[in-house]
Amino acid sequence: MTDTQLNRRQVLAGTAALAGMAFGVSPLAAQETGEIVLGGSIPLTGVFAFAGIGIHAGIQDYLKILNDGGGIKGRKIKYVAEDTAYKVDASVAAFNKITSQEKVSLYYGDSTGFSKTINPELDRRGSMIMAGASFATELNDPKKFPLQFMAGPDYTEMFGILLRYIAKEKPGARVAFVYSDTEFGRDPIVPGEAVAKELKLNIVEKIVTPPGSVDVSTEVLKLRRANPDFTIFHGYVLAPIPEFVAQAKQMGMKSQFMGTFWTMDNSTVQRMDAAADGFMGVMPYRYYYDKDGSVPMLEKIRQMRPEYQSTGYMQGFVTAMLMAEAVKRTLDAGKELTGANLKAGLNSIKDFDTGGLFGVPISIPGNSVPVGRIYRFDAKAKQMLPASDWIKL
Amino acid sequence: MRIGTLKTSYGADEALFDSSVQRGLLVLLALGAVAFPFVASPYWLFLACLCAINVASATGLNLLTGYTGLVSLGQAAFMSVGAYAVAVLEIRLGTPFLLNLLIGAALAAVIGILVGIPSLRVKGLYLAIATIAASVILHFLFSHWSLTGEARGLSMPPASLFGYVIDQPFTLYWLIMPVTCLMVLGAANLLRTRIGRAFIAIRDRDISAEVLGIPLLRYKLTSFAISSFYAGLAGGLWAYFFRVVTPESFPLVNSIFYLAAIIVGGMGTILGGILGAVFMTLVPELLKFAANWLTPIYPDALAALAPVRTIVFGGLIVGFLIFEPRGLAEIWRRVRRFFHLWPFRT
Structure with a gap:
């Protein structure tokens, strides 16, 4: 350990600099520049x-x-x-x-x-x-x-858009929810079940995983037993979705996997590699590369x-x-x-x-914009491509 | 230059502040703390309150880890006990906030004692793992119990005193800062008592301490209780400060934050806990000013420098550990010694 070689002037200068830094940024009066x-x-x-x-x-x-x-x-x-x-x-x-x-x-x-x-x-x-x-x-x-x-749309409305799409594609379909054990993950689950009931869809399984979990083999087995037509992930960005989808596909499951907004970036879905093909989800906005309309x-x-x-x-x-x-x-x-x-x-x-x-x-009658469209990942084009019309709730 | 401090009684020898210069500086510091809210913006007041809460919690951890030698990664979990207790009491019963804070802290102390029981058999990393396990259990409990609002947590009304609402950084400062000062003073005094000396004896060699007649079970659990009491009180203050308590408010990384704070500040010194918590809270904020100053020259400095800032903060911590393992408190001691001896050099 070396002793710091300081003289009084250096110490005082340092202290003054710190004080200047503190007060130099203290409250500024709001400037009326019209901005x-x-x-x-x-x-x-x-x-x-x-x-x-x-x-x-x-x-x-x-x-x-x-x-x-x-x-x-x-x-x-x-x-x-x-x-x-x-x-x-x-x-x-x-x-x-x-x-x-x-x-x-x-x-x-x-x-x-x-x-x-x-x-x-x-x-x-x-x-x-x-x-x-x-x-x-x-x-x-x-x-x-x-x-x-x-x-x-809020997360429940995102589920609403996904479930409406499902009800239209396959009336009475079997649906599973897989979500993280966080506030984010739990958010749309209970109201989502109610929407599914309204749309006469069957919620066959709800699987909750710790956030960021890696080993999901037991959960995948549970999902296989439930044999859903559609599986909606929520409360994740990426992990454990790729692992989940890859293992489910290896087991021969034919379920259609779906996600919500924060999972839906094109580069995020691309990172799912083999699991990405056919992955679907809800997006309120067009993608950067969209050309339609x-x-x-x-x-x-x-x-x-x-x-x-x-x-x-x-x-x-x-x-x-x-x-x-x-x-x-x-x-x-x-x-x-x-x-x-x-x-x-x-x-x-x-x-x-x-x-x-x-x-x-x-239109924004309340606090949200309940609009979205279903996109599906095309492995050949390496892009999320539209799979439905715009759905307004 | 100070040439010596003459002490003529044991009382003077044990005094927390042993010279008139020290006492004078302390008075100046107190005056500064009183004047601060009147000159500082809400931003600096917010940071002062946040620092004070972190100092309170870090001081508690310092008593457990720095003085008793029991490594804990459960400090954030104990804080969450205090925070949830305060939120539930405020929402459901509307009891006075000081009572809520004390009940929250007492509850955290009880939980701390339960978590501390394994400390009799395990030490070091093993004990740290045991405290992590406790954190996980508490997190699970809070995120699944309807009383604690499950995953959404609780939003609570502000503290109030005789109808006066304490909800702004200016008013909260007058609650948080005095409580923290009392807690720090309490910790400093505790170390001059039989209990404090027992803690240090246990840290230095627990078997020897037992041979000397110190009941390990009682003192280890006392240390856990006091440390958790501090964490619970800090958590309660945190709850009144932010007024939203969710299971994600006190993640495990916060426990690591407090452990890092006392290591950077200097374990086993009261000043170390204070300096470490202030350093860990303020430095990431102060580093942001570099981006603010560069913005006129380089408009997107904020985005470009954000990752650099994180690296610099990490580098500073590593730097301190390498160049001053005894922490900021030791640097402060050297600066003081320099002034004491000036114009001579050590």
Whole structure:
């Protein structure tokens, strides 16, 4: 161990530098530049970074298009983000930091935990609306979460879209749910069963696995005994889906395997290798490479970024677009940018064209956009390709 | 230059703060802590509260691991006991928050004693595994019990005192900071008692301690109880701070965080627990400012530097372990010695 060679001046200089660092970033008065601020607790590192990086780029790109086009009534939207590593405390710290420095009207949150934690503060401030990466059913309640929304269907609605597709394809089909033992995984299971009952589908098995489990051989045997026509995975990103599907296929199972939004990125499904072929799932947005229908906004994205962009990117892009539309409607109505006015502006969205990102015109009567389409992975094209029409709930 | 500290009584020799300079600095620190909420933004207040909660929990773990030598990876689980207890009491009974905090901490202490029972037979890594097992059991219980809201957890109302709601970082600071200060002071004083000396004797050599007449079972379980009490209280404060408690609020990685905090800070010193918890909480946040400063020059510095930041944080921890295994507390001691001896060098 070596003793540190310090002199008093160095120590004092170091202390002063640290103090400067602390107070140099202390609260700045919100500058009235006419800019509207979109703050973000974004998971650029940690377990959700695979989506966070795309979300970050998507928000930036939409705002670039908007601001380059003159903004909203001449007012630009400024994006101020912080990395959260997908930790609730870091997300709240980022929220406090950004709202201390800026007058925030729009906010992007990174998790269900954060959305629930910050909700009382959003209500107390009443100055902004928030959306985020969570599609938790619990958040789709305008009474409990009056200033929040999600740019797509909630998890139960995703199950609803999948089950409607199944009921149409094979009435009375046998369906199994495989989900992780987390809040995320359990979210749509009970309401999903109710929807299945309504659609006269048979839920033959529900298998719960620890999150990120690798050895699933006993669960696969259980699934084989149940012999479902369709198996829906939820609460995972990748593992243990490839292992599950590969083992089930080896056992000769003919079940059709399906997933929900966060499993559905093209590169994620590709990583399932042999298990990927025929894998299906629900997507609220078009994929980066989709060519069907009128897709002017997708064309713009492809011009801006020639390489494939993830579903997380689309989610960030669409969220920023819907937030901007809420601002536009609020300003058009001559109202102040408060949380309640912005939410009312958002809820006034009816048959809105997102430039082809959603395949159909959308409405947001509550906190979600209950629209989606079933895609199926084509191993030859190495792409998720449409397997159904757009389904509106 | 300080040339010596004359002590003329055993009381003075045992004093926590043994010089007038130290006491003066402590008064300045206390004044700074009182003035802080009036000058700091909600962001810094939030971080101060978070640091205080982590200091409280790390101090508890330091008593168990640093002073008694019992390695535990269950600190986050004990925190969850306190947090859930507080949330359930606040939601169901609406009892006063101080009572809730104490009940939560007491419950965590009871669970701590149960988890600590294997410590009589197993030590080191084996004990760490036993505490992990306890964490898994508690996690399972909380995520499947209707009382604790199952997987969705509990959202609770804020603490209130005579109708005054304590829900903002400014008001929470006046709850969290004094409680943490009392806890740290309590821990420091505990180590001057028979109990504290028994802990240290057990850590240094448990067989010798038993030969000296220290009942191992009683003191090991006492250590677990006190440590879990601290964790439970910290968990309760955490619950009032965030007001949402879910099974995912206290993952195993948080237990590793507290263990890392006391190792980086310096095991077996009260100051080490404080410095380590503050370091582990603040450094990842402070590193973010590098990206903020670079943004005007390089617009996407945030995304580009995010992974680098994680690596730098990891590197700093490894660096401390290599260059100062005795932790931040030892560095602090050297800095103090430098000032004591100035203008002479050691």
